Amino acid sequence: MLATLEGLDGSGKTTVWEALHERYPDATFTREPTNSWYGDAVYRSIEDDEADPLAELFLYTADHADHLSRVIEPALERGDLVVSDRYSDSRFAYQGATLAAAEGHDLADPLEYVVDVHEPFSITPDLTIYFDLDPETAAERAGATNKFEHADYLADVRANYERLLEREPDRFARVNATQDPDAVLEAVADALERTLAGSDGRDAAGTGR
Ligand SMILES: Nc1ncnc2c1ncn2[C@@H]1O[C@H](COP(=O)(O)OP(=O)(O)O)[C@@H](O)[C@H]1O
Ligand SMILES: Cc1cn([C@H]2C[C@H](O)[C@@H](COP(=O)(O)OP(=O)(O)O)O2)c(=O)[nH]c1=O
Secondary structure (H helix, E strand, O other), X not given: OEEEEEEOOOOOHHHHHHHHHHHOOOOEEEEOOOOOHHHHHHHHHXXXXXXXXXXXXXXXXXXXXXXXXXXXXXXXXXXXXXXXXOOHHHHHHHHHHHHHHOOOOOOOOHHHHHHHHHOOOOOOOOEEEEEEOOHHHXXXXXXXXXXXXXXXXXXXXXXXXXXXXXXXXXOEEEEEOOOOHHHHHHHHHHHHHHHHHHHOOOOOOOOOO
């Protein structure tokens, strides 16, 4: 089963992802951007305030394609629970917002465009946990250290996440990320347990497709 953690910078995803290691010692824990050279290229782009938004989308997407074939697919074929700290919805929400603000890219609906780019090759998660937090608190917690971590941009990203939850309400579990870290962890663990219980027998190969 594939579970992904999504939300604004500073919403507490990594804190929970680390705590889950102890609860699910046999699971595969992974993240995007990855630690491959594709991921390194993504981090170079994040640090570049002048990066072209379309070029940046395809760097993230290259990292995702490599992540799928190198980590996600083999783990699902083994039948592992896979927990990814960020995944495709980050592209839909973040690059959807960056492309909407960009000049010179004539995309009618950038979020839908990014979804369409993924459609032919990506694997849809069985469960996506959305860490719901207001952009001001998110920017404050994240420390505004990169170009994405500013409240006005994060407000656009949050609006895109809301569109994604509206499109696929059954895939998403919304967690109130303003709660203290223990309460957030329990809410995430509950959502995981519910989906794990529901997936018994339905997807014995664990492919998540
Ligand atoms: N529930 C929470 N309440 C308050 N602060 C939190 C909470 N969860 C995480 N933090 C703090 O917020 C910052 C960002 O958390 P982190 O888990 O790295 O978020 P993300 O991975 O979503 O960017 C860290 O300093 C972390 O200690
Ligand atoms: C995976 C991904 C991340 N991002 C952004 C979100 C973050 O600001 C940045 C780095 O991600 P990450 O290291 O996960 O940041 P954080 O732990 O603060 O959430 O890249 C995208 O814009 N698109 C993507 O597809």
